[in-house]
Amino acid sequence: MLIIGIAGGSGSGKTTVVNKIVEALPKDSVAVVSQDSYYYDNGDLSPEEKLKINFDHPNSIEWPLLIKHIQMLQEGKDIEMPIYSYVTCARASETQKVRPKEVIIVEGILIMSNAKLRKLLDIKLFVSTDSDERLMRIIRRDIQQRGRNYDDALTHYATFVKPMHQQFIEPTKLFADVIIPQGGENKVAIDMVVSRIKLNLKEQGYEV
Numbered sequence: 001m002l003i004i005g006i007a008g009g010s011g012s013g014k015t016t017v018v019n020k021i022v023e024a025l026p027k028d029s030v031a032v033v034s035q036d037s038y039y040y041d042n043g044d045l046s047p048e049e050k051l052k053i054n055f056d057h058p059n060s061i062e063w064p065l066l067i068k069h070i071q072m073l074q075e076g077k078d079i080e081m082p083i084y085s086y087v088t089c090a091r092a093s094e095t096q097k098v099r100p101k102e103v104i105i106v107e108g109i110l111i112m113s114n115a116k117l118r119k120l121l122d123i124k125l126f127v128s129t130d131s132d133e134r135l136m137r138i139i140r141r142d143i144q145q146r147g148r149n150y151d152d153a154l155t156h157y158a159t160f161v162k163p164m165h166q167q168f169i170e171p172t173k174l175f176a177d178v179i180i181p182q183g184g185e186n187k188v189a190i191d192m193v194v195s196r197i198k199l200n201l202k203e204q205g206y207e208v
Helices: 014-024 063-074 131-145 150-175 187-203
Strands: 002-008 030-034 079-085 090-098 103-107 123-128 178-181
Touching: 002 014, 002 063, 002 150, 002 187, 014 030, 014 103, 014 123, 014 187, 030 063, 030 079, 030 090, 063 079, 063 103, 123 150, 123 187, 131 150, 178 187
Parallel strands: 002 103, 002 123, 030 103, 123 178
Antiparallel strands: 079 090
């Protein structure tokens, strides 16, 4: 088994990179674990309080559960990954079953900020994208997917996203084995990463 961590700022293109890696590897050989699934349940808060949740701070993540689930996958055990909604700020009553695969991808903005989780990662990638491009993507996503209007999205970016990126996310670039500029548009970097993954799998005796 190979565990790959993919970090990077909000709106950097991590999901695109994840999808392109999955597409390039043998079918049904990859499981994806998203950091976003492990936000604490805040469904009991008022609408006003929910607007103040700092999703970009490490304390917003239930790290012990995320780390336990990665370790269970390492041991060949299925996990029940939480399902989190940014609209309700709550976890759903149901969960998503994730089975162990040859490759486990752990993705999220803060995954390399946690030392215990970093130690579980065999390959650490950081997706780096221009801040203006990230801002445009964040605003578009917040309006379309997270129930915010334009002013709320801008306020949230200025209050939480930008300062937390500078404090907690950008510094973790130092832990990366590979930095991927321009996100999913960087075909050369993604091809190199995929080649390295396939080589590691062959060394472990898997057919790729």
